[in-house]
């Protein structure tokens with residue numbers, strides 16, 4: 001008697017359980033020993049998740065250690081001055097994360113007496129906590145059966161199940177979330193979620209994963225169909241914006257004039273020189289120009305910034321803009337500022353302050 005092939009439904013169920021147990025086994029052997037692993041403290045987990053968003057572990061780890069040392073509890077973070085938090089964050093980018101981190105710590109202290117909400121739906125109400133972070137805290141700290149879906153999870157699922165839906169589309173996000181939830185073994189959310197993320201970070205990496213050693217290679221659809229490099233499908237609709245920044249740097253008595261950026265734009269809350277932006281560089285029309293820096297190219301996720309610094313003798317200007325204040329070299333060192341400004345100061349400090 002001929003054996004009938006398994007139904008599609010049956011094969012998916014089979015793939016689901018095979019996938020989850022293989023991930024579990026792999027994770028037990030291969031997981032990295034990271035300081036936020038095996039912890040149940042929601043504050044520390046939240047801190048690590050916010051720091052690691054859009055950041056590689058190697059880059060985020062020193063920041064995590066600095067933050068835990070400076071602010072061991074949510075009360076310490078809530079009571080810190082914002083400038084101090086931003087200065088500690090300097091270099092990590094996406095400064096709105098730091099501002100939200102600080103603001104949310106204050107809300108947790110004032111509204112929740114320092115106790116983190118313990119469910120996915122309540123965590124989602126916190127500023128700066130999206131679906132991914134809420135799922136991570138709820139499952140890692142409180143063992144709630146909720147699946148996390150980050151870039152690693154999208155990639156692993158798209159490849160293993162051969163899903164060709166655009167992960168940036170509404171449908172893609174809904175379908176992947178549903179599948180991730182379906183794959184979650186009840187009561188094992190913390191282990192399972194961290195397992196898939198780690199598998200994506202170390203084994204099923206974005207470019208040229210070594211499928212020959214992968215424990216899932218016999219059933220991985222993308223591997224069997226030779227589509228690993230094509231998945232996941234990610235249609236990027238965000239246009240890259242080109243910007244020209246002309247910094248007018250006023251110098252007087254070995255002090256430079258800066259102000260805190262309040263505009264609803266990149267680097268809000270950080271200190272900046274007087275900035276003019278246009279379709280090209282804008283040279284000063286007034287005052288004695290002492291020198292002009294080289295051109296800097298600064299790359300952000302959706303922006304390319306070309307910047308030049310025009311250093312001007314402040315004594316030769318009739319009236320400086322009111323919002324600027326003078327700072328010494330030492331004071332500037334302690335201010336939170338964009339990496340672009342730090343680079344300029346590193347390159348030209350000897351010319352400016354000597």
Ligand code: SF4
Nearest residue numbers: 204211214217220223
């Ligand atoms: S076989 Fe390759 S593509 Fe498939 S899950 Fe493993 S590493 Fe990823």
